[in-house]
Amino acid sequence: MNDVNIDRPKAVHFGAGNIGRGFIGLILTKSGYDVCFVTRSQTKIEQFNLRKEYPITIANETKDRILVKNVEAVSTDDTLSVVKKIVDAKIITTALGVSNLPTIAENIALGIKARIIKNNKNPLHIIACENIIGASSKLKKYVYSYLPASMHEQASQFVAFPNAAVDRIVPVQYHKDPLEVTVEPYFEWVIESSQLQEKLPTIQDVQFVDSLDAYIERKLFTVNTAHCSAAYFGYLKGYSTIQEVMKDPQLSMEVQKVMNETGEMLIEKYDLDEQEHKRYIRKILHRFANPNLKDKIVRVGRSPLRKLSINDRLVKPTVQAYELGMDISNLTKAIAAALHFDYIKDPEAVKLNEELEKYDIHLVISKYLGIPKAHPIHEKVAAKYKEIKNRNLKVKTLS
Numbered sequence: 001m002n003d004v005n006i007d008r009p010k011a012v013h014f015g016a017g018n019i020g021r022g023f024i025g026l027i028l029t030k031s032g033y034d035v036c037f038v039t040r041s042q043t044k045i046e047q048f049n050l051r052k053e054y055p056i057t058i059a060n061e062t063k064d065r066i067l068v069k070n071v072e073a074v075s076t077d078d079t080l081s082v083v084k085k086i087v088d089a090k091i092i093t094t095a096l097g098v099s100n101l102p103t104i105a106e107n108i109a110l111g112i113k114a115r116i117i118k119n120n121k122n123p124l125h126i127i128a129c130e131n132i133i134g135a136s137s138k139l140k141k142y143v144y145s146y147l148p149a150s151m152h153e154q155a156s157q158f159v160a161f162p163n164a165a166v167d168r169i170v171p172v173q174y175h176k177d178p179l180e181v182t183v184e185p186y187f188e189w190v191i192e193s194s195q196l197q198e199k200l201p202t203i204q205d206v207q208f209v210d211s212l213d214a215y216i217e218r219k220l221f222t223v224n225t226a227h228c229s230a231a232y233f234g235y236l237k238g239y240s241t242i243q244e245v246m247k248d249p250q251l252s253m254e255v256q257k258v259m260n261e262t263g264e265m266l267i268e269k270y271d272l273d274e275q276e277h278k279r280y281i282r283k284i285l286h287r288f289a290n291p292n293l294k295d296k297i298v299r300v301g302r303s304p305l306r307k308l309s310i311n312d313r314l315v316k317p318t319v320q321a322y323e324l325g326m327d328i329s330n331l332t333k334a335i336a337a338a339l340h341f342d343y344i345k346d347p348e349a350v351k352l353n354e355e356l357e358k359y360d361i362h363l364v365i366s367k368y369l370g371i372p373k374a375h376p377i378h379e380k381v382a383a384k385y386k387e388i389k390n391r392n393l394k395v396k397t398l399s
């Protein structure tokens with residue numbers, strides 16, 4: 001057991017979920033930080049504060065174990081404690097889902113305010129580790145909306161919100177121990193250095209880059225586009241895990257074809273090395289198939305309205321590939337499959353299906369995907385959506 005040490009740099013991490021414990025907490029503590037998790041779960045708070053450590057299992061053949069030390073936790077509702085932690089922190093990270101970012105903004109603003117009042121001008125880096133383009137910039141807007149305008153200039157002198165891309169597959173966990181987490185061996189964390197305050201935070205295994213654009217699009221439009229395509233194709237065929245999908249030769253090929261389409265676009269847009277990108281795709285297929293992980297389709301396909309929105313992993317690469325005159329037949333198939341994701345425990349899937357029942361497919365494509373009826377992609381998606389619908393109806397009638 002380890003105690004929080006006065007000399008070690010402090011990090012505050014919002015969200016003690018899968019990627020928070022399985023990736024961010026591990027990297028930060030390995031880099032010498034004491035990490036305070038801010039969480040909603042009372043059980044996790046008790047366990048973190050009692051043990052000050054938690055186990056990670058790497059989903060490789062030898063199932064390697066790592067003990068993450070120097071951790072503690074406070075409740076997200078305990079504003080006073082959260083603010084105290086922020087006053088002493090060098091770095092704040094989040095991994096709670098994009099839609100939850102507004103829920104932590106006020107506490108972060110109060111922490112910044114307290115630092116200004118105490119004249120603590122030490123650099124503070126706030127990094128949102130969420131699966132969208134520009135997550136930290138988005139969080140900055142929420143945080144600044146809680147800061148008095150008179151403090152904006154002062155805050156910008158010591159607080160930075162560098163955008164980042166994080167990659168590690170961490171499924172939903174089913175351990176007895178509420179802190180234990182099993183993760184894939186692979187990981188990548190890239191942070192935009194142009195937005196850093198002068199004194200860079202030292203974080204091991206992190207790649208700092210001048211511009212994040214190519215990195216985030218490469219990650220989001222290869223790993224995540226393919227991942228959700230696997231989920232939506234697999235859901236239609238009645239599978240329950242991504243590993244099952246990847247064992248199906250036809251579906252595995254379809255997932256690869258989706259990556260080939262985004263790949264062609266990314267190679268052209270960012271002048272990527274073609275052979276290297278092909279290796280990246282092969283590696284991803286291998287990661288998805290990892291037999292030591294069980295990653296549920298309903299986790300990977302979660303929040304379909306978010307994933308179908310105009311700047312996310314499905315529509316954005318499709319529009320970009322189309323504009324470059326490239327083939328988008330597999331991407332439009334994936335979008336159509338996503339529109340059929342009707343898992344009843346997923347609130348966004350429920351809403352999507354209510355909308356599809358209330359209105360016709362064209363209105364849903366215009367309203368939620370942001371593709372107007374006049375755009376050629378609109379009709380391609382609608383046609384594929386109807387094709388899947390008719391096929392499903394036929395299967396139901398026959399059975």
Ligand SMILES: NC(=O)c1ccc[n+]([C@@H]2O[C@H](COP(=O)([O-])OP(=O)(O)OC[C@H]3O[C@@H](n4cnc5c(N)ncnc54)[C@H](O)[C@@H]3O)[C@@H](O)[C@H]2O)c1
Binds near residue numbers: 014019020103168171
């Ligand atoms: N799991 C992965 O493989 C993975 C990989 C890369 C990035 N991500 C991204 O990381 C984020 C988190 O994903 P996850 O899989 O860890 O989800 P998760 O549901 O396991 O974890 C999110 C946690 O945040 C907590 N939370 C929500 N609002 C909060 C608040 N106001 N204060 C404190 N805690 C709060 C939730 O209770 C939950 O425990 C998402 O944006 C996801 O896209 C996930």
Ligand SMILES: O=P(O)(O)OC[C@@H](O)[C@@H](O)[C@H](O)[C@H](O)CO
Binds near residue numbers: 166169299300301303
């Ligand atoms: O977290 P989401 O809902 O944006 O996407 C689901 C998965 O594709 C995602 O969590 C991946 O496992 C992760 O992005 C891999 O780095």
